[in-house]
Amino acid sequence: MTDPTTLPADWSFRSRSARLAIWAGWLSLVALFVWCWQVMTETTIWAFVWDAPRQAGDIGGRMLPPEWGYLPELMQPLWDTLNIATLGTVGGVILAVPVALLAARNTTPSAAFLRPVALFIIVASRSINSLIWALLLVTIIGPGLLAGIIAIALRSIGFVGKLLYEAIEETDPKQIEAIRATGAGPAQVLTYGVVPQVMPALWGISVFRWDINIRESTILGLVGAGGIGLKLNASMAVLAWDQVTVILLLILATVVVSEWISAAIRRAII
């Protein structure tokens, strides 16, 4: 037992050296922040920044009242947006399943070669936003819905692939073992051992991604990939801020509804 007389009179949460180390860590973070701030604001024109509240008031004044008569014109682009998100998600999931099977440690045919390739596909797809994919695809296959769908699909591969391969790696090996013990071939092990275990996860991930894709597809039109973003871009180009308000409110409503649908479906499945 420790002699109580040797203990410090005041209790403190951490030892002296730990406190010093933490303090040094925070100090270096602050120094880094200040340095970054200076580099970043080097070219900032402060007159514009101080002018911002007036600009905000000006834009706000033009945005109200919303021009509700514009709403019927937005229904076709909204349908396009929903199609971009849905078909893009379907395409993304179809492409992501083989990638996930290659990336999961327990189903990959070759851990040395194919697994790193699959992991690179997942990282590459995840680190490039769908807007950038759309920007590229619009210059390659031309503006329109198809570019948006492919952009959404390419971006979804990484997200679905990553979550799905983690789900595959977490499957119960006993069930797979049992199927294998019946003399099943690799394909049969997959369909009867792995697929039933990851199916709920796959549905959950797909619906979750669909919800995110609805959100992302609303802005793809900014670079010409179809949907309601095209209208947003057009309205902003002619400074019709009262139309912009209507579009933004419609986007907000769509996002809220899709989030609600996806939450309801996920609750029903899982």
Next chain:
Amino acid sequence: MSAQYPTTWRRPPQIIQDRRLRIGLQIAVLAYLVLAFGSIEVNWQRVSEGLERGQRFVMGFLQPDFTSRWRDISQGLIESLTMTLTSTVVGVLISVPIGIGAARNLVPRPVYLVCRSIVAVSRSLQEVIVAIFLVAMFGFGPFAGFLTLTFATIGFIAKLLADDIEEIDETQAEAIRATGASWFQLLNYAIQPQVMPRLIGLSLYRLDINFRESAVIGIVGAGGIGATLNTAIDRYEYDSAGAILLIVIAIVMVAEYGSSYLRKFLQ
């Protein structure tokens, strides 16, 4: 013992048990797909013309050109990286009080509702749309990007922090409360030790997201590597665009591995 076992076996349906509902849903899905595919208008001539460009893009990706536009690329990268760090720091600083305010077990109901609505507003607005407005207000450049990312960070961190605080081990808070601690002491000795590792983890994760987003909001004029990328694609310089994308992928990979390593080290 004559076995009456069936010789064939069908796997039972997994998710929807009711047969009629299942078939109905399948028909509905099919009908939707037909309708949706019908709405895509593809100009195949344009696509075939574009394929040549696509080929050039793939070639650019395989043989990226880092050198000829290196000045613009490095400028964009510096803007993106500084924007990412400053916006994450400021965003986390702002989102901590909001996150505490949005935790139901710590604050009175009016504060909770105000903070939750701030979170909801920040989460429901797209980064790109926020960026468009902020660029219109604050002018082009990384400052508008910084504000956009800060705004997006607030919703993300505050929500996850609040959810985390709501899920803490109440017995520890109870023990601190029983010593007669004030609200701030409760925060400092009961809540903070429990949520700090996760807050650091979330901040690192958000740093990673903010970098990825900084590549996007440049397209609408908010500075950073996205602006450089947009210019490169507009000028059909696919080898430079390929180089930029490869750099972005590499930084994201490094950030992802680095942050997961750092999180393990800190916990």
